Amino acid sequence: MRERLCPVCQIELKPQTHLGVTIDVCPACAGIWFDTDELTRLNGIGDDVLPRLGSMYQPQVTAYDPPWERKCPVCHEPLRSYRYLYTSDIELDTCDRCGGVWVDHGELRKMERVLEDARAMEVPPEAKAQVALAQIEAEIQQTTAKAEFWRGLFEFMRARPRLPFT
Ligand SMILES: [Zn+2]
Ligand SMILES: [Zn+2]
Numbered sequence: 001m002r003e004r005l006c007p008v009c010q011i012e013l014k015p016q017t018h019l020g021v022t023i024d025v026c027p028a029c030a031g032i033w034f035d036t037d038e039l040t041r042l043n044g045i046g047d048d049v050l051p052r053l054g055s056m057y058q059p060q061v062t063a064y065d066p067p068w069e070r071k072c073p074v075c076h077e078p079l080r081s082y083r084y085l086y087t088s089d090i091e092l093d094t095c096d097r098c099g100g101v102w103v104d105h106g107e108l109r110k111m112e113r114v115l116e117d118a119r120a121m122e123v124p125p126e127a128k129a130q131v132a133l134a135q136i137e138a139e140i141q142q143t144t145a146k147a148e149f150w151r152g153l154f155e156f157m158r159a160r161p162r163l164p165f166t
Contacts, residue, residue, distance in 0.1 A: 004024050004033065004073035004074060005071075005073050006026035006028065006029060006031060006033075006073070007031075007033075007067075007070035007071055007072070007073060007079060007093065007102050008026070008029050008031055008066050008067070008070065008104075009026055009028045009029050009061075009066075010067070011026065011027070011028055013025060013026055013033055013073060014026075014027055018042070018049075018053060019042065019045050019049065021038050021041055021042055022038075023035075023038060023042075023053075024073065025057050027060065028059065028060050028061050029059050029060075029061070029104070029105060030057040030058055030059040030060070030105035031102060031103060031104050031105055032053065032057070032102075032103045032105075032108070033073050033100060033101070033102055033103075034100060034101045034102075034103065035074070035098070035099075035100050036098060036099030036100055036101075037099070038101075039101050039103075043115075047112075047115060047119075048112070050108045050111050050112070050115075051108055051109050051111060051112035053108055054103075054105070054106070054107070054108025054109040054111070055109060057105065058105075059105050070093055070102065072095035072097065072098060072100060072102075073100070073102075074095065074098050074100055075095055075097045075098050077095055077096070077097050079093035079094060079095055079102055080093065080094055080095075080096055081093050081094075082094055084107075084111065084114065085114060085118060088110070088111075088114040089110070090107050090110045090111060090114060091104075091107070092104075092107065
């Protein structure tokens with residue numbers, strides 16, 4: 001496999017595996033390269049996965065001479081910048097050939113807010129409240145079941161005839 005270079009700093013990206021997905025992180029600018037579908041896969045694992053990844057890596061140095069054109073670390077084709085979820089202020093770079101996505105440091109953390117907004121639009125507040133209620137009820141039931149179990153066990157121990165001492 002040929003080495004993958006950061007589209008900004010032109011240094012080698014370091015492969016990092018999180019939750020079974022291997023991403024390529026730039027040790028200098030903390031930008032992350034996601035191969036096609038890796039961004040979606042990680043986001044599908046949990047809502048906080050991407051923002052957490054974003055705060056896991058911190059930039060060490062900023063590129064003092066960034067290239068005017070960013071190239072795909074895999075295909076070396078120029079990347080095309082686009083807006084995440086079309087309307088957000090998050091700008092990502094994608095490669096039209098391999099479908100990979102380059103995310104500058106800081107953009108993943110912005111995603112948290114954008115995804116929250118997107119979810120808020122999808123789920124009406126009443127439905128959310130119902131889900132919360134159902135969760136609380138399930139928890140109460142679990143606690144009650146646990147209490148019943150211990151009480152039952154305790155009764156059983158007490159009721160058990162003592163063994164005669166010899
Ligand atoms: Zn870099
Ligand atoms: Zn590519």
